[in-house]
Amino acid sequence: MRTPSRPRARRTALVAGISALALALAACGDGGGGGGGGGGGDLTAPGPEVLDDLDAPVQVEFWHSMDSTNGQVLNSLIAGFNAENEGRIEVSGSFQGDYDTTLAQHRAAIQQGDTANLIMIYDLGTQFMIDSAQTVPAQSFVDLDDYDLDPLEDALLNYFTVDGDLRSFPFNNSTPLMYINRDAFEEAGLDPDQPPRDLAEIREYAEALTVRGADGKVEQYGFGAAVYGWFVEQFMARAAAPYCDAGNGREGRATEVLFDDPKIVEMVEWWQQMIDDGLAVQIGRSTDDAQAAFTSGRAAMTLESTGSLGGFLEQSDFEVGAGYFPLIDADDPGGSIIGGAxxxxxxxxxxxxEIRASWEFVQYLLTPESQSRWHAGTGYLSVNTDGYDGPEAKERAEQYPQFSVAAGQLADSETNINTAGCMMGVMAEARVAAEEGWENALTSDTPAQEAMTSAAESVKRTIGEYNDSVGD
Incomplete structure (x- = not known):
């Protein structure tokens, strides 16, 4: 899922700060190893006996990035856990801001030696969290307690597993989908239960969906979506193409990004042609503008996170449909990369x-009962697939069957290095660079291949500086 907000100046500053901190950690001998590995050190999970004979409840400070409705749902889960563990464990949730801000706050807390007990970190911060060597690897808890991971979504475990070990516990996760205006589909004589599956089909549908007035001006575009770097990662995974080298950074430190792959160049060229032919509205990198274009009826199809479905349903005057995120070509193998934290x-x-008490709370959040309430209340995936059978989740699915599309897309996704996603300490900057190259191709005379290759080259130095700072 996209971050709550993603100002690029702050994202670039964040990456620079991460590199600086990694350098400090490496100088102290705390840096992690290669292969996406490292971290953890001698930090291991304590057993349940440490919570015996307590004189007072163990206090757990939990930093997160959930506000508004999502924050209310999370607070209700915290309250439920505290009620069940009264006199034993007390969790205090603390909203730190959006994902970037939370990671920056954590970075500062490491430098001050005063981190929260439990923290929510978005997917792009995974490699840094490993390299910082501050956390107890999730695998340590799994092994100690013989915790059953089978009910947890394979695609999510695939992303957060590095060097064969689960490093953190998935929680607020999502995947992008194709969203359609079902009313517009029916008016155009298209079947809304069969959304387009690849770029060629999107164009075919867009030709039928695009509506022009008597003056030739477009009143409704067939397609319109943001130039968003997460979509590049998704298109590459679905085409079985790695985003970065060294096995997507999971067989060694990544040294370069590969988003100038012919598949992505093909996608950018297709996107440009759609705009030139008046079949797609040119939006740029603003996801807010893309969402508004869809909900206002200006674009009949769009790409967005599952986290946007609730807003689409509330804000649209038409019936919203959903389908799998499209393939570049019909014969691409498919797959799906998750987002979120x-x-x-x-x-x-x-x-x-404190460590054990934090783990007790995480286990509570991952139960089918908690996940049913979390999924139904927020639209995030149910990390525990048994959560979809809970009463809250079932009621939500009956009311809004679109929510089941995301679960189906993940269930149909192969779990491999490509769908695991790139593991790299500067993923945030790489994503911005991909957006810049893509947008450059759409707004200038620069050929798509040249724009994407130049963007990929621009990330090499930053990758090298980060790798050097952690001793690899």
Whole structure:
């Protein structure tokens, strides 16, 4: 899922700060190893016995990025856990701002030696969290308690597993989908239950959906979506193409990004032709503008996160439909990369009681009962697939069957290196660079291949500086 907001100046500053911190950690001998690995050190999970004979409830400070409705749902889960563990564990949720801000706050807390017990970190921060060597690897808890991972969504475990070990626990996760205006489809004589599956079909449908007035001006475009770097990652995974080298950064440190792949060049050229032919509205990188174009009826098809479905349903005057995120070509194998965030239990500087208490809370959040309420209340995926059978989730699915599309897309996704996504310390900057190259091709005379290759080259130095800073 996209971050709550993503100002690029702050994103670039964030990456620079991450590199600076990694350098400080490496100088102290705390840096992680290669292969996407490292981190954890001697930090291991304590057993349940550390919570025996407590004199007072163990306090767990939980930093997160959930506000508004999502925050209310999370607070209700916290309250439920505290009620069940009264006198034993007390969790205090603390909203830190959007994903970028939360990671920046955590970075500062590491430098000050005062981290929260539990923290929500978005997917792009995964490699940094490993390299910072502050957390107890999730695998340590799984192994100690023989915790059953089978009910958890395979695609999510695939992303957060590095060097064969689960590093953090998936929680607020999503995947992008194709959204359609079902009313517009019916008016154009198209079947809304069969959304387009690849770029060629999107164009075919867009030709039927685009409506022009008597003056020739477009009143409704067939397609319109943001130039969003996450979509590049998704298109590459669905085409079985790695986003970065070294096995998507999971067989060694990534040294370059590969988003100038012929598949992505093909996608950018297709996008440009759609705009030139008046079949797609040119939106740029603003996801807010893309959402508004869809909900206002200006674009009959769009691409967005599952996290946007609730807003689309509330804000649109037409019936909203959903389908799988499209393939570039019909014969691409498919797959899906997740977005959103995961939960990391800090170990450095925290007592065994606090570490164990944090794990007890995480287990509560991952139960089918909690996940049913979380999915129904927020639209995020149910990390525990049994959560879809809960009463809240079932009621939501009956009312809004569109929510089941995301679960189906993940269930149909192969779990491999490509769908695991790139593991790299500067993923944030790489995503911005991909957007810049893509947008450059759409708004200038620069050929798509040249624009994407130049963008990929621009990331090499930053990758090298980060890798050097952590000793690899």
């Amino acid at each position: 995961s939960l990391w239990i800090n170990g450095e500087g925290h007592s065994e009681q």
